Amino acid sequence: MKNTFSRLKYIYKKASAAGAEYYNAPYRAAIARAQRDEDDLFMLLIFSEMMGIPNPASWYCLELQPLLLERFHAWHLRMGMERSPYDHFRCC
Amino acid sequence: MSSIVLMLLGLGGMALGFFVYSKFLALVVFKLSDTFITPAHEFEDGVDFVPTNKFVLWGHHFTSVAGAAPIVGPAIAVIWGWLPAFLWVTFGTIFFAGIHDFGAIWASVRNRAKSVGTLTGEVVGTRARAIFSIVIFLVLLMVNAVFGVVIARLLINNPSAVVPVWGAIIVALIIGQAIYRAKISLPLVSLLGVIALYALIYIGPDVPLALPAEGVIGLSPSAAWILILFAYAAIASLLPVWVLLQPRDYINGLQLFVGLIALYGAILVANPTVVAPMINMDVPAGTPSMIPLLFVTIACGAISGFHGLVASGTTSKQLNKETDARFVGYFGATGEGALALAAIIAATAGFATFADWQGIYHSFGQGGVQAFVTGGANILSAGTGLDIAVAGTMLTVMAALFAGTTMDTGLRLQRYIFQEWGEIYNIKWMAKPLPATLLSVGSCLVLAFGAGGAEGSGGLLIWPLFGTSNQLLAGLTLLVITVMLVRRGSPTVFTLVPLVFILVMSLYALLEQLRGFYLKENWFLLGLGAVVLVAAVFVTLESVAALKRAKAERKETEAKEAN
Numbered sequence: 001m002k003n004t005f006s007r008l009k010y011i012y013k014k015a016s017a018a019g020a021e022y023y024n025a026p027y028r029a030a031i032a033r034a035q036r037d038e039d040d041l042f043m044l045l046i047f048s049e050m051m052g053i054p055n056p057a058s059w060y061c062l063e064l065q066p067l068l069l070e071r072f073h074a075w076h077l078r079m080g081m082e083r084s085p086y087d088h089f090r091c092c
Numbered sequence: 093m094s095s096i097v098l099m100l101l102g103l104g105g106m107a108l109g110f111f112v113y114s115k116f117l118a119l120v121v122f123k124l125s126d127t128f129i130t131p132a133h134e135f136e137d138g139v140d141f142v143p144t145n146k147f148v149l150w151g152h153h154f155t156s157v158a159g160a161a162p163i164v165g166p167a168i169a170v171i172w173g174w175l176p177a178f179l180w181v182t183f184g185t186i187f188f189a190g191i192h193d194f195g196a197i198w199a200s201v202r203n204r205a206k207s208v209g210t211l212t213g214e215v216v217g218t219r220a221r222a223i224f225s226i227v228i229f230l231v232l233l234m235v236n237a238v239f240g241v242v243i244a245r246l247l248i249n250n251p252s253a254v255v256p257v258w259g260a261i262i263v264a265l266i267i268g269q270a271i272y273r274a275k276i277s278l279p280l281v282s283l284l285g286v287i288a289l290y291a292l293i294y295i296g297p298d299v300p301l302a303l304p305a306e307g308v309i310g311l312s313p314s315a316a317w318i319l320i321l322f323a324y325a326a327i328a329s330l331l332p333v334w335v336l337l338q339p340r341d342y343i344n345g346l347q348l349f350v351g352l353i354a355l356y357g358a359i360l361v362a363n364p365t366v367v368a369p370m371i372n373m374d375v376p377a378g379t380p381s382m383i384p385l386l387f388v389t390i391a392c393g394a395i396s397g398f399h400g401l402v403a404s405g406t407t408s409k410q411l412n413k414e415t416d417a418r419f420v421g422y423f424g425a426t427g428e429g430a431l432a433l434a435a436i437i438a439a440t441a442g443f444a445t446f447a448d449w450q451g452i453y454h455s456f457g458q459g460g461v462q463a464f465v466t467g468g469a470n471i472l473s474a475g476t477g478l479d480i481a482v483a484g485t486m487l488t489v490m491a492a493l494f495a496g497t498t499m500d501t502g503l504r505l506q507r508y509i510f511q512e513w514g515e516i517y518n519i520k521w522m523a524k525p526l527p528a529t530l531l532s533v534g535s536c537l538v539l540a541f542g543a544g545g546a547e548g549s550g551g552l553l554i555w556p557l558f559g560t561s562n563q564l565l566a567g568l569t570l571l572v573i574t575v576m577l578v579r580r581g582s583p584t585v586f587t588l589v590p591l592v593f594i595l596v597m598s599l600y601a602l603l604e605q606l607r608g609f610y611l612k613e614n615w616f617l618l619g620l621g622a623v624v625l626v627a628a629v630f631v632t633l634e635s636v637a638a639l640k641r642a643k644a645e646r647k648e649t650e651a652k653e654a655n
Contacts, residue, residue: 019278027338032139
């Protein structure tokens with residue numbers, strides 16, 4: 001009985017994983033792209049003060065900057081700038 | 093003629109094609125290798141490039157390529173009798189569609205998963221690339237216009253399906269929210285979604301809904317439905333994919349499997365007799381000649397260029413092993429062939445007498461998807477004991493949802509093309525999503541109404557033209573595959589024969605159609621047909637030139653190797 005139950009559970013898990021894959025795979029790229037677009041906007045907000053755009057939440061943004069540093073290079077490349085747009089803030 | 097015999101012959105032939113012919117293609121023509129590192133592994137990024145289990149990948153590929161077109165085409169083409177449609181679908185699937193879809197995946201996988209459009213530019217030439225984008229635009233334009241008309245007709249003829257068809261969209265919206273926001277487990281959501289959908293279908297006949305016959309704000313019901321459908325498709329194509337498109341595709345996929353299994357099961361139980369003639373000698377006046385029109389009326393289900401876009405767009409990026417291409421590509425085409433065969437059986441064996449059948453097929457372009465719904469409902473009801481109204485509603489919902497998904501995906505793709513043009517030619521407003529969508533909808537509406545007057549009902553006249561453009565797209569993909577095979581020194585006859593055949597038939601069919609439009613003084617369609625003809629001539633010339641070049645290159649390489 002216990003065996004049957006665990007077998008059923010295993011089959012359910014497998015089916016569920018295959019279903020999730022079937023649901024997600026065709027749209028994985030589109031959703032990741034949409035998420036990246038939102039993240040790009042977020043990056044702009046965080047680094048806006050440095051470009052002279054006044055930002056009321058600049059204090060909190062400053063705190064986030066070190067956390068987003070890793071993504072900075074890829075972001076400015078995506079935005080069509082080969083080099084970092086800031087003189088005092090170089091990444092490449 | 094017993095429909096079980098027809099079914100066994102068709103499915104048996106396709107199975108033989110898969111087990112024998114596709115194996116031969118894999119070993120001798122494409123020379124697939126298990127050791128080849130596919131792009132899914134080489135560029136694995138968890139987003140576009142993800143190695144995927146071949147059964148799951150087949151599921152996607154099949155549900156992405158199978159839609160309303162393999163139902164509409166065969167259901168129109170049986171007007172010439174069941175045999176021509178049956179033979180073209182069966183042999184088309186085995187020798188045309190199979191190698192086309194399989195080859196498109198292979199060609200893309202061997203070229204870092206590039207799309208057929210890009211490959212046409214790289215393998216054949218920049219001119220061919222330009223023709224490719226024009227043909228794609230024409231295909232999208234026509235498919236959207238035609239499907240708008242098809243769904244409108246379905247909703248008018250089957251008022252019981254109106255509530256379930258629109259209800260299914262609400263179900264899909266709820267599924268999307270339940271999965272992404274509430275994070276409810278997928279099996280549970282699927283189960284509830286399917287129950288809700290079939291409950292809607294079950295109550296559909298009790299709550300029929302029709303637009304007033306005298307019209308809505310001066311528009312006929314048909315024109316009003318077409319406008320409503322395009323408004324819906326425009327909104328759907330602008331929404332983020334997870335909100336509607338993704339859950340709706342998922343429901344459609346489930347429905348496709350349920351529908352196919354139910355239809356074939358019912359055929360096995362009821363064994364209805366095929367009442368349509370084997371070859372219809374007494375076709376209604378105005379029906380064009382079977383050769384060449386049969387080969388463009390049935391595009392999807394026999395060979396369709398649309399598949400190449402799916403095969404090289406998403407499928408090739410997820411292929412785990414090169415040898416999986418055979419199962420995913422060839423068997424995917426076989427799945428669509430099976431759907432087309434079901435449509436043929438429903439539209440020829442689902443009627444009590446020959447006179448009933450003739451009543452539906454009283455002129456060319458009639459019958460079609462409605463014959464599939466009526467005939468299929470009779471078979472389903474006889475085989476499963478389901479109430480005939482419910483069976484009819486179920487098949488209408490299936491066909492309408494398929495067509496609807498194709499419409500909003502088509503509009504989305506068309507919008508991308510307009511946006512791209514906006515960027516290339518520096519037209520700022522056209523590069524934005526909303527104006528580009530409005531342009532797409534506008535161009536489709538011009539076509540839907542321009543072809544058939546204020547009713548919009550003549551839009552189905554475009555169907556064979558749509559088939560022709562779709563075949564031209566398939567021709568370009570086959571050309572890419574053939575040129576690659578020539579360069580590798582592999583046998584080319586297996587792709588060359590289908591390529592020549594569909595090019596000849598497309599050109600011949602176009603000339604026939606142009607003559608028909610001229611005689612009917614339909615200048616709008618004559619103009620559109622002329623554009624397709626120009627594209628067809630260029631595709632043919634490019635094919636000859638590219639193959640000559642490739643053969644010369646190959647000879648040079650061989651001579652060098654010999655030295």
